[in-house]
Each structure stands twice: as C-alpha cells, then as structure tokens.
Amino acid sequence: MSVIEAKNLTFRYAEDSEPVLKDVSLTVEQGEFIAILGHNGSGKSTLAKHLNGICIPDEGSITVCGLDVKNNDDLTEIHRKVGMVFQNPDNQIIASVVEEEVAFALENLGVEHDEMHRRVKEALEAVDMSAFATHATYKLSGGQKQRIAIAGVIAMRPDVLVLDEPTAMLDPKGRAEVMEVLHKFHREGMTIVLITHFMDEAAQADRIAVMNNGEILLDGTPHYVFQNAGLLWSVGLNVPQSTELMFLLRKEGYKVPLAVLTEAECVAVLNDLLAGNIGREDA
Amino acid sequence: MKNVILKAEHLTQIYGEGTPFQRTAVNDISFELYENEFVGVIGHTGSGKSTLIQMLNGLMKPTSGTVSFRGEDIWAKKYNRRLLRANVGLVFQYPEYQLFEETVEKDIAFGPRNMDLSEDEIHARVKEAMELTGLNDSFRSKSPFDLSGGQKRRVAIAGILAMRPRVLILDEPTAGLDPKGCNEILANIRAYREEEGATVVLVSHSMEDIAANAQRIMVLEGGHLKMLDDTRAVFARGDELTAMGLNVPQITRVFLSLAKRGHADLGSVLSPEEAITALNRLTGGAK
Numbered sequence: 001m002s003v004i005e006a007k008n009l010t011f012r013y014a015e016d017s018e019p020v021l022k023d024v025s026l027t028v029e030q031g032e033f034i035a036i037l038g039h040n041g042s043g044k045s046t047l048a049k050h051l052n053g054i055c056i057p058d059e060g061s062i063t064v065c066g067l068d069v070k071n072n073d074d075l076t077e078i079h080r081k082v083g084m085v086f087q088n089p090d091n092q093i094i095a096s097v098v099e100e101e102v103a104f105a106l107e108n109l110g111v112e113h114d115e116m117h118r119r120v121k122e123a124l125e126a127v128d129m130s131a132f133a134t135h136a137t138y139k140l141s142g143g144q145k146q147r148i149a150i151a152g153v154i155a156m157r158p159d160v161l162v163l164d165e166p167t168a169m170l171d172p173k174g175r176a177e178v179m180e181v182l183h184k185f186h187r188e189g190m191t192i193v194l195i196t197h198f199m200d201e202a203a204q205a206d207r208i209a210v211m212n213n214g215e216i217l218l219d220g221t222p223h224y225v226f227q228n229a230g231l232l233w234s235v236g237l238n239v240p241q242s243t244e245l246m247f248l249l250r251k252e253g254y255k256v257p258l259a260v261l262t263e264a265e266c267v268a269v270l271n272d273l274l275a276g277n278i279g280r281e282d283a
Numbered sequence: 284m285k286n287v288i289l290k291a292e293h294l295t296q297i298y299g300e301g302t303p304f305q306r307t308a309v310n311d312i313s314f315e316l317y318e319n320e321f322v323g324v325i326g327h328t329g330s331g332k333s334t335l336i337q338m339l340n341g342l343m344k345p346t347s348g349t350v351s352f353r354g355e356d357i358w359a360k361k362y363n364r365r366l367l368r369a370n371v372g373l374v375f376q377y378p379e380y381q382l383f384e385e386t387v388e389k390d391i392a393f394g395p396r397n398m399d400l401s402e403d404e405i406h407a408r409v410k411e412a413m414e415l416t417g418l419n420d421s422f423r424s425k426s427p428f429d430l431s432g433g434q435k436r437r438v439a440i441a442g443i444l445a446m447r448p449r450v451l452i453l454d455e456p457t458a459g460l461d462p463k464g465c466n467e468i469l470a471n472i473r474a475y476r477e478e479e480g481a482t483v484v485l486v487s488h489s490m491e492d493i494a495a496n497a498q499r500i501m502v503l504e505g506g507h508l509k510m511l512d513d514t515r516a517v518f519a520r521g522d523e524l525t526a527m528g529l530n531v532p533q534i535t536r537v538f539l540s541l542a543k544r545g546h547a548d549l550g551s552v553l554s555p556e557e558a559i560t561a562l563n564r565l566t567g568g569a570k
Contacts, residue, residue: 039461040433087459141328168459171327171488173528197461200533236463241491241534245555252559266537267544274546274565 004028008060022214033192035202038211039236052082083153087165089145099133123155143174160191203261223259242266253281289316294348308334310506323497324486327528330503340371372448378439382427394446412445433464452484494553
C-alpha cells in the first residue's frame, strides 16, 4: 500500500520565479525507508515540505495516507500523520526540560494527561533517552537533542517520519545514534523519508531518489543508484568510497562489479581480486 | 628545515573554576605548528576542539600554559593581540551567521579596515580574497543576505583571508554543505595555503576531508591531546579512533580489514587513488 502518492508536482515560491519542483512524481510504500539526495537548491527540502502539507503544490496532486493536502479540513490530520524533523536541533527545541519538550505537541493536540505521560515515556524509551527525562534540554549534545526532537514527533504516533538533513550538524557519534534510531523505527514498520547529503546514510536506505534542478533524476535501490556514479558526479553529488574504488578498478581493466557500497562488500571483492579470481582486460 | 610558527605549552582551560560546575575543557596540551603545514583536528563534540582553537589566536586566555606566535608569548605585556588576530585567522562554525554589512565588498573589507591599511591596500586584499574564494566581481555590490548558503560561507571565509593570516584556522567549514559546496571550499583553502605559504588548521568531522588534505592530525578526547602524528599513522589506529566515537575513511577501513585477513602487504590507504596504486603493486602493475 502506498502512503505517499505525489503526481506531477510543480511548485514555485513566487509566481514569477522558476519552479523549484518540475513535474515530480513519487510514490512511497508503507514501511519503506527512502533517502532523498540532491545538491543544495535541487528541490529536496521543498519536496519534503509537500509531504505534510507545509507547501501545497501549484500543479499536480499529493495524497498522504489517502488524505489530499489540498483539502484544508484534512491538514491537521496530515500534520499528525507525517512528523517532520529539521536540520538544526537548537531551532526546534522549545522547552527547557526534556520530557516537557517531548510532551509539547501532545499538549497542543489535547491528549489526556495519563495518556500523555504514557506516550512521553514510550517515545523517550524509543530514542534511548529515558535517563534524561528530567534533564535540561540545553545541556544535551547535538545527537541527544536530535533524538529528543525525534521523540517529540514520535509521541504523536505518526505514520511517516520525514527528516530534513537531521545529522548535518552532528559529530560521527551523534550521526550514528540518529541513524540507529531510524533503523529501529523502520524495523518496527514506520515509513521513513530521509533527506541527506551523506552518501553513507543514503546507502543504508531501501531506496534512493536523486533530485536535480527540481526533477527526479534517479530512483531505485542504493546499488542501482550508486552504479550511476558518472551521472551523480556530474550533478555535484558523490558516491561511497568503496563504489568509487570499483569505478577506478574498472578503468584499470579489472572486471569487478560496480554495485559495491559497503565496507564488507568492498572487502569481499578485493579479497577475490587478490586471490586472482577476478579477470582483467589486456592482462 | 621546519620553522615553528605557533607553539602551545601546557595549555589548560578550566570553565567555572571554583564553582560546582567546574570543568576542564582543555587539559595540559602542548604542540608545535610549522609554517605552511596542513593540520587536521578531530574529536567528538565536547572534546575541547573549539576551546583550543580560541586560545590559539588570543580570543580566550588560557587558565594556565602559554601560546607563542613566532616565538613571542601572546599574553606577554604589551603584546599586540589585535595584530595577532589578523595573523592567526579564525573561521568559526557557520560563519555565514556573522555577516552583517550591506554589501559583500564591505563585509570582506571589515577585517583589513581594522588593520589600519590604506584604501588601495584594502581594495587589493578584498579583490584577492574574492578571487581565492571563487566570488566574481558581480558579487561585490550584492547584499550578503541575498546569497545562497554556500556563497555566504565563501564571503565569510574571504573576510578572514583578506587579513592574510599566516595561520588559518577553520572550525568545520564544510558542515551542512552539499558535496560540491564542500569540495569548492576545500579547494579555496588549499589555494590560499599554496599561494600564501600559510599554515592551515582544519577542524572537521569528515574523516575523508581530513585524509585528503591534512599532513598531520591532532586527536582530542575529553580535553586531552590523544594523538598528534602523520595522517597515515593516525588513521592506522582505526580501532582506537572508533573507541573514541571517531572514525576513519571508509576506504581506509576496507584496507585495515584486508590487512587483518592476511593482506598486510597492501599497506595503509587513505583514498581510492592510493587503493589503486596499492592493488596494482600486488597484482602486477598498472595497465
């Protein structure tokens, strides 16, 4: 079942400006983990804002869990069903105490007191931050702050989690913490849309959509997308170092597979190569 | 012959000394930086990186220990710290939030203008800094606030370069930029170092960027200097870095793993290009 169905979206921020999205169609299935890649200004954040009705398309249609974002009466429900997390943790944390921060949206939704406590507790457990429930938010690390921001969204029990470069401001440890939380929610069946500049994060998704100049350039599994390294490089993007090495080896004549993303896959191929199991042209 | 340009001896910074919140952010760190070298600084959040670099140009006075620039103690009486801040240029994280002037030209000129230079000299320096950061003449009269994130970042860096620092320190200059934006900024930094013979200190969470640029790496943890060595030697200690919540480039990890499987003769590898050289060496040379 598809959770998000975007058809022929076109969107401009001002009437006389160039469209930021040009005829974009994207379907996201229930429980899918999709990453969106693209250079700055490619339209990925704008696309994300269409997924929960922050932006309404000028042309085309988009439905979320069967609800039309153009239908004003459904917008509150859409905001609840699609939770968004943004790049800068400091810009989205309001409360001074962790549990109050997580409860903020629930209070606005008028969730009953006992139920609210239950959900805050669950959400903090889900992001592994229970020990910090009564701590001051300003003292947390970047990774902890982002996990609190995610908990605040999770507490609303959304069907879809959309994250716009949630790890851009974090150190390697903070990035790993956030990715671990996303994988956990994904295993539990949540639909995840992750916008990122980090190729290694995109490589961990089920599927990658690559945006360029307001259009979808590539859409497929990480192995499929990163095989198109030449195309990605031409639009200012990158591939994991393991993939890059396979391209360089091909240039040297080695008949290695191109669809290599992870450290483990790369080690396996190089082991084969060193054992003499991989042929070479002109050798 | 390596000339020392900046020297730190037993640097310590204690925040909130004597209060219940006392915390030692930098703990007894000593090192020397040489002219024209490129040093990477890695360490996770709270390891003391930002505190350390603010002590290097005299923005923060150490609780104890000394910093000397070209052999002179920067906290000695009558030492000209204003001039030091031009000589040791510091680019903060997200420097684009510090832009404030009406035009790009005025913003870049702000530093040089505070150095009592002639108008001609200021003009020449702004021009040079704009060229180095890939900003063409059309940006001169634009408002910095009308630019894209990557362009704003380059204006902010140009503002520091225009002071022609002998030591350029950058705190995560590529954070939040897309891969192309990152590469452009790093190319600007390399060009400055080459043309001016300056020393560069790059604080970054991107191990790939550090591996591709730095000759030496400083590793900080909990306010201590844990390692200071050649880039290759530091990344060869992948397990220790991982234990500190840090990382090594993916390609380096692949070759560390191959070494453990009996291919130690491949040696250490810092980039895909080096990987090719190492593999060709073992399998019978380049095509």
